[in-house]
Amino acid sequence: MRARDVFFLSTDADSMGGSQRVIHTLAQGLGARGHRVTMISINPSRQPQTYVADPLYRRATLYDTPAPEAARALPWRRGRPRRSPREVAAARTRLLRLTDPVRGGYLVVASPWAAHWIADLPLEHIAKVGQYHQSYAEAVESPNLRLIKKHYAHYDKALFLCEDYATSFAGHRLANCGTMLNPVGIFPERAAPLRTPRIVSAGRLVRVKRIDLLIDAFAAAAPAVAERWELHIIGDGPLRGALEAQAWQTGFGDRIVFRGQVADVESEYLDASIVTLSSDFEGWGLVLAEGAACGLPAVASDASAGVRTLVRDGDNGMLAEPGNAASFAAALERLMSDAELRRAMGARGRERMGEYRLPRVLDRWEALFDEIDR
Known part of the structure; x- marks a missing residue:
């Protein structure tokens, strides 16, 4: 298996959460296999977690400060700009500097909001894979379904957590739907003895x-x-x-x-x-x-x-x-x-x-x- 350039893009890669742990586990695993992996977080976390003690992948954060509280709570609300134009431009330039030198690489976009953030950037030279770590019902009840239909439809692949979700999203004319299992990062040699109540x-x-x-x-x-x-x-x-x-x-x-x-x-x-x-x-x-x-x-x-x-x-x-x-x-x-x-x-x-x-x-x-x- 040849070494590849793989980028994971998350709105906030270092906050506490199961999806964050999953992408760090994947990045470490691919890095251990010799792939050139970069974990990119759009926003720094207010309470960063350490998921991998000795990462075998690069780290990059695009903004210098955490997302404003209002934007974190209701990211789909329109209103005054949450970041200054200078901040936005600097963050997007950082992303392009990371990806521009790469040809034949893969950008794994970990959420619909990350996909929305990069929608107008010149990234045609890199393959894009969209992931969604929530349920179909959650997407329907939020702006996520609209964003997935708008952005993931143009990606090389849109990945969901199980066949049921993939089938539901495919019903919205998403022809590139597939499934990808989340890895379990722990698997001890021996199972729990089940003796402790x-x-x-x-x-x-x-x-x-x-x-x-x-x-x-x-x-x-x-x-x-x-x-x-x-x-x-x-x-x-x-x-x-x-x-x-x-x-x-x-x-x-x-x-x-x-x-x-x-x-x-x-x-x-x-x-x-x-x-x-x-x-x-x-x-x-x-x-x-x-x-x-x-x-x-x-x-x-x-x-x-x-x-x-x-x-x-x-x-x-x-x-x-x-x-x-x-x-x-x-x-x-x-x-x-x-x-x-x-x-x-x-x-x-x-x-x-x-x-x-x-x-x-x-x-x-x-x-x-x-x-x-x-």
Whole structure:
């Protein structure tokens, strides 16, 4: 496989999030295979995360300062310019200086808004691949569908997280739709022993993740089982204070542990026995994939086709009705009370995650590059 020039373009590559972790994992993997990879972030993050300790890829940031708060909250609102013309011109010049010397390279555009930002730049000399890390339903309910139709239709490939999404987008006259699995960056040699009565959740503490529902569901399920289970919540965010208060109000505050950010998430999965995702909306669910790779059965809200690609109800986990704490509690209680069921589901989930291992996903990316070259 010949070395290629690959650029990943993100609106904010270093913020906390599953899609950010995915693109850094891909960049590191392609760099390890000898490709010349550059991670480009349009905006610097206000709270940058370190996803790769020793990156085998270049880094570049186009703006000198983070995006204005109003632009971050509602990027599609029209109004006064969010950046001065001089700032915009300087940022776009930086991007062109990175890409102009390259012929035969590939620009992986990680979001519709990044595609919108480069729409009028002279980048015809480089192949473009658009990615969308959310669900089709989320696109329909936001400006993203319009942007995908406008920009991705002209790219060499538009990639979505599962066949269901690709088929839905193809119905909008997008002839270049395809799927690309997100890689699971962790896959320990041995699965979790599932001996610790611990449930784990990981993600930003924001409204859509519905950690409030998870807390209520745990409080409802815990008294029904003999073992003293704990719920460990990994991550941080603006709702942390309110969620901690809610946890104590349930009467189980001593068994609901807020861990904040952790350096070694793999160890957290290996010390747990159930992984959860309680979101109202979720395009995919990296926490479910990582948990399954570590041999954990899952309880997840049936929030999207992407979630259902990772959790098959009754096979490697349990699906609950989105927004329904009682449904989530019933699924938790069933797994919490049945060790044999946890072991069987965890083993099936880990086996299914084989196709998401990084080497296999990198093979798919290199095959895509070959396809574009033809």
